[in-house]
Amino acid sequence: MTDIKLRSDVTAKLVKSSATDVDVVQAARVSTQGAESLGSDKKPAGLINFLMRDRHGSPFEHTSFTFLIEAPIFVAREHMRHRAGWSYNEESGRYKELQGVVYMPAEDRPLVQVGKPGAYHFEKGTFQHRGSVLGSMRVAYGEALRQYHNMLDDGVAREVARMVLPVGLFTSYYATCNARSLMHFLSLRTISEGSTFPSFPQREIEMVAEQMEEALSAAMPLTHTAFQANGRVAP
């Protein structure tokens, strides 16, 4: 029988970063100090807050974060809509037999949408809703993977057989960004108190974003503080 593994979490593991608040300060100070800006690290908090507030965004770009993300295909689809300042490489259904790891919403994941487009919210749903999702997903995921393997066993090419696989299947990809493109992503893909603008992320990409935000906060605490203090608007 086809082996299926259910997952309710996602991971955005920081592979490496080259990103500090001082990188921002040096790049910003070149405006007023020229080449003497190199090594500059005086009063970074005030400068970084000033840059964030007045939307001087380019100094935040001289930084780099690389993540290895494991998430369902529908999350990767949303993520890769971000173009400027983002690089990606993803697991291939053409070059690799895909594993049977599929996404199943966790207990606390709201399942019911109330309201209409532009003005709705989510509610947890009843025991009945939860049962519907669990049951339907098990059946559909199971059948998709069974038929995928049937085709592979029959000698059909991976790139053809994979057409039946669901967007809830897990994929893995590297994503590299800079602090500016990351803040732009966070501003759209998280919901947070104190945001100047509203955002409407699907919960699963927000789970990715939350892990990325921790990496930003750890590597560039002054930048992250200024981002939060200025309404989470990417500069």
Place this chain on the structure above:
Amino acid sequence: MTDIKLRSDVTAKLVKSSATDVDVVQAARVSTQGAESLGSDKKPAGLINFLMRDRHGSPFEHTSFTFLIEAPIFVAREHMRHRAGWSYNEESGRYKELQGVVYMPAEDRPLVQVGKPGAYHFEKGTFQHRGSVLGSMRVAYGEALRQYHNMLDDGVAREVARMVLPVGLFTSYYATCNARSLMHFLSLRTISEGSTFPSFPQREIEMVAEQMEEALSAAMPLTHTAFQANGRVAP
């Protein structure tokens, strides 16, 4: 019973374009003529061939093509990896109930991969292979759509229910590009005699690319001729 529609074709309909060979000529001639380049249209063929051959790519960017594409999700996934010079808007599984139109390879679509990664080719496959694909896809697609509708009928949110839908499901999206970003796409997503570099597109995105190439050829015949004559390398 859940209604399923099988499709074996894709469409890339040209919605509008603002793209002529003269646009390229004017932009290129600003180098040597300054503002007098406006209105310039002398000897375009030679100039365009020169630009293409020597990789002066920027003059080709002052053009715009907008397409409405209907293709399976796995094609849209490959398409949206193209970032520079591309804009997209796609049908949403969060805001819309998705229709049961799914991709089924046509009779002449090769189904069997022979060789190994980096050095393989495709063959049509036997009657047996064809039967495997037809049978498995019908079953898997059918079950996925059935469970999708079961969840919707039970009141589950669209963004949750859609997780079971297959990457072979049709989606629709607008894609806007310029002649340079389009040629870059064509160089990677078509296989053509006379190409300087090899390319390895999946057949289904090549079907999209072929329709886009017709639009390029019709709107900018000199540009397209020069692209072909110079080994299909995007300048």
Place this chain on the structure above:
Amino acid sequence: MTDIKLRSDVTAKLVKSSATDVDVVQAARVSTQGAESLGSDKKPAGLINFLMRDRHGSPFEHTSFTFLIEAPIFVAREHMRHRAGWSYNEESGRYKELQGVVYMPAEDRPLVQVGKPGAYHFEKGTFQHRGSVLGSMRVAYGEALRQYHNMLDDGVAREVARMVLPVGLFTSYYATCNARSLMHFLSLRTISEGSTFPSFPQREIEMVAEQMEEALSAAMPLTHTAFQANGRVAP
């Protein structure tokens, strides 16, 4: 004697555009209507305002504006810092003998900066200031052009001789953008009542921006109205 022409204006002439409010509406409606969005033009004002307010920026990208700009080099330098959604081709000092057209601030151009970086404003200045600028610029521009022509006359390559030319010299360039990248440019390069964020453009690039804004307003009145109504924040 070397011929010098003084100019106090800049021009951003609209060469062509493919940009209407309906383009935005169609691209936005693909989210909820799929391929049936093509031809959609109902209630565009409300939808466009909603997109602008909630920062759904991508639908504004399926549009294209091409300008031919005549402005001093220091303006072109600022302009070409805009990367995403912008294409450029400029007059070349390597391939063309540059003309002696130079920028001289007009009567009403403020000449004196009062305050310090981060908190200053401009004042018109006295008759004395005006005299200083007129006199010094005539002398410096004149000498630069004289020596440029001396070197050219002596057989020195254009790309070497041009090194003495001032950043106040006029250049010409084509710039192509879309409505989203244009609004981003306008938000940073104009000062306007009702802006959510402050901006600090040099007056000369603001003169370019003002002409571009007229083109946006003429081609896409609902978009422009929504941009203004929502604090001139690019979505």
Place this chain on the structure above:
Amino acid sequence: MTDIKLRSDVTAKLVKSSATDVDVVQAARVSTQGAESLGSDKKPAGLINFLMRDRHGSPFEHTSFTFLIEAPIFVAREHMRHRAGWSYNEESGRYKELQGVVYMPAEDRPLVQVGKPGAYHFEKGTFQHRGSVLGSMRVAYGEALRQYHNMLDDGVAREVARMVLPVGLFTSYYATCNARSLMHFLSLRTISEGSTFPSFPQREIEMVAEQMEEALSAAMPLTHTAFQANGRVAP
């Protein structure tokens, strides 16, 4: 008297990098190994050569180089035409009094252009040519700086006074790129034996490029070898 410093060199100092051949290997292997690609470092040379040859460019993007560059304004102008995968911050003539450091071609810098656009080459020139350049540049640079300081002394704003400054004046800027965007830059901004495509850089930006290429070669030797071996075409 106004103080002028002549320079004939440029510098592109590597400030920091996060870039190794293993970064490329890991990102590439995610295609075939999924999340197990992390830590992969087997047979990197062959894989990297394969990626370069067949234009699989995206794995090279998960790397980052930051340079501090000191070069004349006309070089910065050419550099900042590179948009995708590049970030910049530059010394500002609005926020800072610019220093009197100007570019003077070195003894071995060819001064004379022979031939016509599209088919010319440079020759060293005679003692006469050298004298013309030395003399004219000293006079023009000197006058520009003298008038710049006259205006500053008279209380004119920096952003106005700087209009007379020449494009041969030195500026400083931070530039951050990845290995892919750097190779694209190198392919256009250096002249090298074994290049598949011709290139026509002005010598001064090639001097910047050569220093950047050393940084690439030092940090990513397999990548640089493959770049050279495959005709210096950015993948």
